[in-house]
Each structure stands twice: as C-alpha cells, then as structure tokens.
Amino acid sequence: MSTALEALFASRVYENGRALRRTSLRHTYLADSPLGIVMWRLGGERFRAAAIAWGPLDAPFKLVVAGEPRNRDLYFAALAPFAADLCARVRRAASIKVERQRGSYTELIPAEALQIVVPNRATVGALRLLGRYLAYLSDRRGILPDPALIEAGKHLRFYTRHARVPGQALLIPSDRLVAEHWATLLSPFEQSNLAALDAQIEGSTGVHAFEASTVAEAAVRIGPEPTEDIDRITETLLSEFNSARDGSTDPVVVAPLIGHLRAHYRSLTTPVWQLMGRAVRRERQLPAACSAARRIEEDRMAFGRHVEWVADGGRYRTRDTPRQAAMTLRRLEDALARYEAEKAVDDPACMIPHLLDGDAIRGTVASVNVTKVVVRVRAVPRALLVLDTDDPVVQPIGKKLWWTVTAGDQHWEVRAVQPHRGGSRVVLMLCARPLAASLPGVGERITFSTLHTQPDGYDLPLQQQPPWTHTPAVQPQPPIPIDLGDDQPPVPPVDSTTVPDPGRYV
Numbered sequence: 001m002s003t004a005l006e007a008l009f010a011s012r013v014y015e016n017g018r019a020l021r022r023t024s025l026r027h028t029y030l031a032d033s034p035l036g037i038v039m040w041r042l043g044g045e046r047f048r049a050a051a052i053a054w055g056p057l058d059a060p061f062k063l064v065v066a067g068e069p070r071n072r073d074l075y076f077a078a079l080a081p082f083a084a085d086l087c088a089r090v091r092r093a094a095s096i097k098v099e100r101q102r103g104s105y106t107e108l109i110p111a112e113a114l115q116i117v118v119p120n121r122a123t124v125g126a127l128r129l130l131g132r133y134l135a136y137l138s139d140r141r142g143i144l145p146d147p148a149l150i151e152a153g154k155h156l157r158f159y160t161r162h163a164r165v166p167g168q169a170l171l172i173p174s175d176r177l178v179a180e181h182w183a184t185l186l187s188p189f190e191q192s193n194l195a196a197l198d199a200q201i202e203g204s205t206g207v208h209a210f211e212a213s214t215v216a217e218a219a220v221r222i223g224p225e226p227t228e229d230i231d232r233i234t235e236t237l238l239s240e241f242n243s244a245r246d247g248s249t250d251p252v253v254v255a256p257l258i259g260h261l262r263a264h265y266r267s268l269t270t271p272v273w274q275l276m277g278r279a280v281r282r283e284r285q286l287p288a289a290c291s292a293a294r295r296i297e298e299d300r301m302a303f304g305r306h307v308e309w310v311a312d313g314g315r316y317r318t319r320d321t322p323r324q325a326a327m328t329l330r331r332l333e334d335a336l337a338r339y340e341a342e343k344a345v346d347d348p349a350c351m352i353p354h355l356l357d358g359d360a361i362r363g364t365v366a367s368v369n370v371t372k373v374v375v376r377v378r379a380v381p382r383a384l385l386v387l388d389t390d391d392p393v394v395q396p397i398g399k400k401l402w403w404t405v406t407a408g409d410q411h412w413e414v415r416a417v418q419p420h421r422g423g424s425r426v427v428l429m430l431c432a433r434p435l436a437a438s439l440p441g442v443g444e445r446i447t448f449s450t451l452h453t454q455p456d457g458y459d460l461p462l463q464q465q466p467p468w469t470h471t472p473a474v475q476p477q478p479p480i481p482i483d484l485g486d487d488q489p490p491v492p493p494v495d496s497t498t499v500p501d502p503g504r505y506v
Contacts, residue, residue: 002352002353002354002356002357004356005352005353005356006183009022009183010183010185012183013183013184013185013200013209014185014210017207017208017209018200018201018209019182019183019184019200019201019209020182020183021181021182021183021349022180022181022182022183022349023180023181023286023343023347023349023350024286024347024348024349025286025287025288025289025346025347025349026181026283026284026286026287026288026289026292027167027180027181027288027289027291027292027342027343027346027347027350028167028169028172028177028180028283028292029115029169029288029292029293029295029296029299030115030169030172030280030283030284030288031112031115033056033057033058033059034056034057034115034116034117034172034280035054035055035056035057035086035089035114035115035116035117036053036054036055036056036057036061036116036117036118036273036276036277037052037053037054037116037117037118037123037127038052038053038054038061038118038119038123038223038269038272038273038276039051039052039053039118039123039126039127039130039223039224040052040223040224040226040265040268040269041126041223041224041225041226042069042070042226042231042234042238043225043226043228043231045069045070046126046129047129047130047132047133048066048069048070048075048130048133049066049069049079049126049130049224050065050066050069050234050265051063051064051065051066051261051265051268051269052064052079052082053265053269053273054082054085054086057117057273057276057277057280058277061269061273062081062082062085063262063265063266063269064078064079064081064082065078065258065261065262065265066078066079067238067241067245067254067257067258067261068238068241068242068245071249072140073249074249074254076145076146076149077249077251079134079149079152080146080148080149082152083134083146083148083149083151083152083153084148084152086152086155086156087148087151087152087155089114090114090155090307091307093110093112093113093114093303094110094113094303094304094307094308096110096111096112097109097110097111097304098110098111100297100301108304109297109300109301109304110300110303110304110307111300112300113170113296113299113300113303113304114170114303115169115170115171115172116159116170116171116172117172117174117177117276117280118171118172118173118174118276119173119174119175119194119222119223119272119275119276120173120174120175120176120192120193120194120222121173121175121176121192122192122222122223122224122225123173123223123224124160124163124171124173125160126224126225127156127159127160127171128156128157128160128161130153130156131152131153131154131155131156131157131158131159131160132153132157132318133153134149134150134152134153134156135150135153135154135156135157135315135316136153136318136481137149137150137153138481151310154310154314154315154316155306155310157316158306159171162299162302164332165331165332165335166332166335166336166339166340167291167295167335167338167339167342168295168298168299169292169295169296169299170299170302170303174194174275174276174279174280175191175192175193175194175197177279177280177283178191178194178197178198178201178279178283179191179197181283181286182197182200182201184197184200184201184209184213185200185209185210185213186200186213190213190217192222193216193217193220193222194220194222194272194275194276194279195213195216195217195219195220195222195271195275196213196214196216196217197213198216198275198278198279199212199213199215199216199217200212200213201282202278219271220271220272220275221268222272223268223272230268233264234261234264237260237261237264238261240260241257241258241260241261244257245257289342289343289346289347290346291342291343291345291346291453294342295339295342318479323463323464334455334456337456338453338455338456340451341407341451341452341453342453344360344404344449344451345404345407345449345451345453351404351447351449354449354450354451355447358394358395359449359450359451360447360448360449360450360451361387361389361393361395361401361424361426361447361448361449362389362390362445362446362447362448363387363388363389363390363423363424363426363445363446364387364388364443364444364445365385365386365387365440365441365442365443365444365446366386366387366388366425366442367385367386367442368383368384368385368386368439368440368441368442369383369384370382370383370384370434371384373429380433381433381434382429382430382431382434383429383430383434383438383439384415384427384428384429385412385427385428385429385430385439385440386425386426386427387425387426387427387428387446387448388420388421388423388424388425388426389420389423389424389425389426390422390423391423391424392419392422392423392424393417393423393424393426394417395414395417395426396414397414397415397416397417398413398414399413399414399450400412400413400431400450401413401414401428401448401449401450402448402449402450402451402452403438403440403446403447403448404446404447404448404449405440405446406437406438407449407451407452407453407454408452408453408454409432409438409454410430410431410432410438411431411452412428412429412430412431412448413428413429413431414426414427414428415427415428415429428448
C-alpha cells in the first residue's frame with residue numbers, strides 16, 4: 001500500500017471520525033452460512049481450550065466448557081461434541097461433488113467447502129496448536145482417545161496451515177476480513193480486537209472513531225487469550241469447581257458443578273458472536289470480485305484432497321523437510337503476488353497505490369497499429385500502441401507491462417517514452433501475435449501495470465535430496481508424544497500479588 005494513500009486515508013478518517021472503505025469490491029468469498037468458532041484459553045495454557053463455542057453464524061452457538069482443561073478426562077469429554085460435529089460437517093461438505101474440467105482432464109471436487117469464521121488471527125494460532133495437540137494423541141494406560149478427536153485435530157491442522165495462503169477463504173479471521181476492506185486509525189496490533197475495529201465503522205453518532213474504539217475495546221474482550229481481570233475471575237470459579245468435584249471426573253458429579261463456569265464463558269462469547277455475525281453480514285453487502293471465484297475453487301480442491309487423505313488414514317508430519325519448506329515458501333510467495341495482482345486488476349480502488357508508486361500507468365489510447373517486427377531471424381506481426389497519459393511517466397525501455405483486461409495473457413513492452421502536453425506519450429508493443437480481443441480501441445481509457453495474474457512456477461524442479469547446508473549430519477531423535485504428562489496434576493497458579501518483593505532494586 002502506498003504511503004501517500006495511507007496518509008490520505010488516516011487524515012480522512014481522523015477528520016470524519018469514521019472508517020472509510022478502501023475497496024469497491026469484496027475480495028474474500030463468503031459462504032451463505034459459515035461455521036463460526038470462538039475459543040478461550042486459560043492464561044499460560046497454549047495447547048488447551050478452556051471453552052469452545054461453535055455453530056452457524058446466523059444461529060445460536062453451542063458451548064462446551066471443560067471445567068478443568070488440564071485434566072485429560074475432563075478435557076476430552078468436553079471436546080468430544082465439538083470434534084464430532086466438526087468431523088460430520090466436513091464429511092457432509094465433501095460428500096457432494098461436481099465435475100471440474102482442466103483441459104482434457106475431468107476431476108471431481110466438492111461443490112462447497114466448509115468455511116470457518118473466527119474472531120481474529122490469534123484464534124487461528126490457537127486452533128493451530130489445538131489441532132497439533134489432537135492430531136498426535138497417544139493412548140494412556142492402554143486406552144485410546146476418541147477417534148473423532150484425532151480426526152478433528154487433522155482438520156484443524158489443515159485449516160490453519162491453509163490459512164497461510166493469501167486470499168484463501170476456508171478459514172477467515174474476522175479482523176483480517178474487515179481490515180482488508182476498511183481504512184481505520186488502528187495499528188495492526190489494535191485491529192486484533194474486533195470490537196475496536198467494528199466501533200470505528202459502526203460507532204455512535206457524534207462519537208469520534210478513536211473514542212468509540214477505546215470504549216469498545218474495554219467493554220468487549222475477544223480472546224482467545226484472557227486478560228488479567230478475566231483470568232482472575234476464571235481462577236476463582238475454577239478453584240471452586242475443583243474443590244467441589246474433589247478429584248472426580250464422573251459426568252454425573254461434574255455436570256451440576258460446571259454451571260458457573262459455563263455462564264462465565266457464555267457471557268464472554270455472546271458479544272463476540274454478535275460481532276462476527278455483523279462483520280460478515282456487512283462485508284457480504286459488497287459485490288464479490290471476479291477473482292474470488294477462482295480462489296475459492298482452489299480452496300475446494302485443497303479441501304477435497306485433504307478429506308480424501310484423512311479418509312485414507314493420512315498423518316501429517318510434525319515438521320517439514322527442508323525441501324518441503326522451500327517449496328511451501330515459494331507457493332505462498334507466488335500466491336501472494338497473484339492475489340495482490342488480482343485485487344488491483346479487478347478493483348480500480350486497489351490499483352491506486354500502484355499508480356502512485358509508479359508500478360502502473362493510465363491514459364488514453366491515441367493509436368493502435370499492426371506492423372512487422374523482426375524477432376530473432378524473421379518478421380512477425382506485432383501491435384504498437386500509443387498511450388497518452390495525464391501525468392509524467394518514468395518507465396525504462398523494455399519494461400514489461402500488462403493491460404488489466406488481459407493480465408493473464410501476454411505482456412506488452414515499453415518501446416519509447418516522451419513528454420506530451422504535461423504528461424507522457426508511451427509507445428508499447430504487444431509481445432505476441434495480435435488478436436482482436438487483446439487490443440484496446442482508440443480513445444479508450446486503459447491501465448497498464450507490472451502486475452499479472454498468470455500462475456508462476458519453478459524454472460527447474462528441486463532435487464529430491466538437495467544439498468542443504470543447514471541439514472544436520474545426525475538426524476534428531478523422534479519427538480516425544482505431545483500429550484506426555486497429561487496424567488500429572490496441574491501446577492497451581494501463582495498470584496503475583498502474593499509473591500514477596502525480593503528487593504533486588506532497592
């Protein structure tokens with residue numbers, strides 16, 4: 001994003017007291033009824049979910065509370081309904097398939113993929129750790145965990161890994177969804193609070209956006225990490241619960257005692273659930289960009305491959321090999337470049353930063369002529385286009401540019417740039433045989449940029465055993481089970497107010 005444009009947005013938001021749309025189209029696909037998930041953890045327990053709420057965003061949510069999530073039996077018993085429902089929804093979505101034609105090859109992909117919406121990117125990280133924990137569960141005292149827990153862990157691991165792909169729409173953090181389409185006064189760290197972000201858009205009349213977000217941030221906690229005041233209340237309720245159950249994990253004993261903790265987490269989850277639903281409904285009002293259909297189709301393909309892999313008993317590696325890491329990084333970089341290009345090509349508002357940075361030029365077509373040009377050893381037909389721009393253009397000779405209408409096709413090459421009536425006259429040549437569909441008409445206002453929507457690939461494939469210099473000579477020992485120590489009693493929490501001052505700085 002251009003620094004000048006960001007400064008303009010910030011000044012307008014500050015002056016008007018309200019957030020501004022930064023796009024004219026919605027660049028994220030939104031399903032009719034996505035699955036919402038809200039998660040809360042205990043302070044310092046990164047792999048444990050103290051409470052999980054889930055369900056369609058347009059309906060009331062279901063809530064499970066473990067009571068004592070550090071107890072394996074209570075924890076698994078609480079997660080079982082969530083895991084079973086998630087697995088059923090994934091299988092149901094993957095069961096309905098449609099044909100997809102790729103050249104002469106026809107394949108079957110899911111008609112729809114299960115879309116999940118969460119409050120913020122921190123929840124994505126929490127679900128990633130939860131999925132990693134569940135996907136590698138081992139037995140305890142010869143008792144295997146519920147298979148639905150392991151399957152749900154694999155699904156969560158897939159969703160959170162796929163969430164790294166730019167432009168994907170399988171797992172949508174609401175803060176990212178809003179921040180990509182709105183300009184606010186919030187920093188990236190402050191945008192993680194969905195209430196503060198929403199208040200800059202839907203704040204009260206007469207209240208400035210900054211004040212509205214300050215009040216909202218103090219009133220609504222988003223999670224998954226609890227604030228100190230929430231953690232103190234939770235600890236009090238948790239101590240009462242553990243004292244009352246007296247070490248019992250019998251559902252008959254536990255169920256009547258967990259009501260206060262359930263009411264506590266329900267009061268925290270209800271405003272978050274309402275915020276997520278409002279954010280999705282608001283963004284759905286924008287028309288979707290054309291490229292969103294291509295990206296959701298790629299998501300459906302990845303979703304279908306994952307479900308088939310799970311059905312075949314697949315198991316994720318705990319860590320990528322160096323070759324896998326290099327290939328993943330390259331795919332993510334290519335996906336980011338293609339996503340940014342598709343946004344700018346589809347949405348004129350997203351092209352503005354590239355025009356300001358000099359990566360794009362816009363003007364009126366003065367003439368289009370087809371002539372013969374010698375390429376290598378023979379003369380071939382090429383189209384020469386003369387573009388008159390309103391502003392001066394600085395582009396080197398030979399620079400590759402793509403017309404936004406044919407951004408997925410052959411590029412144009414800058415042949416000459418000269419001043420013209422306060423702007424510039426740019427001569428471009430199409431580096432392919434000219435066709436009627438690839439040529440603009442005289443008098444049209446068109447845009448060329450360095451952005452193209454063609455998929456990139458490796459120039460040369462990576463070797464199966466590349467000579468990575470950072471590969472250890474001796475392979476490390478296999479990792480210990482991730483749930484080792486679950487049968488041990490939890491460490492009692494430490495209250496900072498009761499710790500004596502050591503007096504080291506006195």
